[in-house]
Amino acid sequence: MTTTEKRTTDTRQGSQGAHGSTASFSKVKLLPGDLVQLQLLSGTSTERYQVSVIGAHAPHSVLVSAPVVAGKLVFIKEGKQILVRGFVGNDAVAYRTQVIKSLLSPYPYLHLSYPENVQCMRIRNSARVPVELVAALATATTEMAARIVDLSCGGASLSSHQALGTEGDEVVIKFRIYSGDQDVYLNIKAIIRSCVPDEGSVGLFTSGIQFINLENQQRLYLENQVYQRMIDDNP
Numbered sequence: 074m075t076t077t078e079k080r081t082t083d084t085r086q087g088s089q090g091a092h093g094s095t096a097s098f099s100k101v102k103l104l105p106g107d108l109v110q111l112q113l114l115s116g117t118s119t120e121r122y123q124v125s126v127i128g129a130h131a132p133h134s135v136l137v138s139a140p141v142v143a144g145k146l147v148f149i150k151e152g153k154q155i156l157v158r159g160f161v162g163n164d165a166v167a168y169r170t171q172v173i174k175s176l177l178s179p180y181p182y183l184h185l186s187y188p189e190n191v192q193c194m195r196i197r198n199s200a201r202v203p204v205e206l207v208a209a210l211a212t213a214t215t216e217m218a219a220r221i222v223d224l225s226c227g228g229a230s231l232s233s234h235q236a237l238g239t240e241g242d243e244v245v246i247k248f249r250i251y252s253g254d255q256d257v258y259l260n261i262k263a264i265i266r267s268c269v270p271d272e273g274s275v276g277l278f279t280s281g282i283q284f285i286n287l288e289n290q291q292r293l294y295l296e297n298q299v300y301q302r303m304i305d306d307n308p
Contacts, residue, residue, distance in 0.1 A: 094193045099131060101166055101191050108297075109159035111140060113149070114169070121158075122147060124183075132187045134173060139181035149183065151175055157185070160300045164193045201225040202302035208248040210237050219280070221248060224302075226295045228263070228283040237280045238265045246282065250298045257294050262286050 103109070107126045122140030129135045140147040149155075151172050158167045168191040174184035206221040208231065219233040229246070231237065238244060242265045249258050263282040271277040287295075 095190045096193050098129070098135075098168070098188050098191050101161055101193070103129070103135075103159060103161060103166075107159060107161070109137065109157050111137070111149075112156045112158070114154040114156055126159075127182060129187065134184040134187055135170070137183050137185060139175070139183055141181075146181055149175055155185065160296075161193075164195055165300070165303065166194075167192045200299060200303065201230075202299050204298075204302065206248050206250065208246055211245045211247065212238060212242065219246075224295070224299060226284075226292065226299055228266070228281065231280040231282065232271065232274075233278050233280065234276060236268050236278050238268055240265055240267060243285075244282070250294060259291060259294060261291055 103126050105126055105128050108123055109126060110121045110123055112121045122142070124137045124140050127136035127138060140149070149172050151174060153172045155170050155172060156167065157170055158165070160166065168188040170185045170188055172183055173186050176182055176184070201223045202225070204221055204224045206224070208219045208221050210217050210219050210231070210233075217233060217235060217237055219231040219237060221229045222232050223230045244263050244265060245260055246263050247258070247260050249256055251257070262285050264285055266281045266283050268278060268280040271279045284295075
């Protein structure tokens with residue numbers, strides 16, 4: 074059993090419900106370095122901050138890095154109620170907590186109250202998210218511009234002003250995503266599974282491609298992109 078499978082299985086050992094399962098925080102196994110999002114539950118702001126898990130000391134607190142936006146530290150007052158979201162393996166996890174201590178030394182970090190339970194929901198590998206990404210599709214003889222309109226860990230749907238090929242053609246798709254705090258440029262081999270005129274837009278074509286021979290790092294970047302979009306789309 075792989076590490077990802079083990080971490081995913083552990084989050085499923087709590088009680089089951091219509092919207093997923095409930096597990097104890099110790100079963101979830103968020104590890105140091107895992108990325109989670111913090112959302113303040115008070116006030117009108119809907120901004121979410123990406124931070125890193127530092128560790129946990131049961132049953133007292135969970136330590137995370139303090140949020141930074143555009144290079145500037147975001148100070149969160151003690152007592153603030155927070156919703157934490159993240160992913161462990163193929164499970165989306167979420168729980169409510171509060172800031173019990175905000176510290177600046179030896180580096181900025183937060184103590185969050187230790188949660189008794191965490192909500193978990195399994196994310197299918199085929200899950201797709203809407204995106205707007207500029208892409209280039211390269212064949213053996215030419216390169217064409219396209220726009221990625223939805224993305225999964227296994228493929229994508231594209232919109233273009235010309236037919237990108239025929240079913241079964243092998244291509245390389247190139248596009249840029251934002252992962253963590255950096256731009257990542259991906260070059261992924263793919264097979265065209267469909268390419269038809271767009272019924273709703275004159276002069277456009279809709280294509281479906283399947284990614285093939287993904288490298289481990291490419292898969293991780295894609296999973297992060299898809300899962301983060303899911304977090305953003307589920308307030």
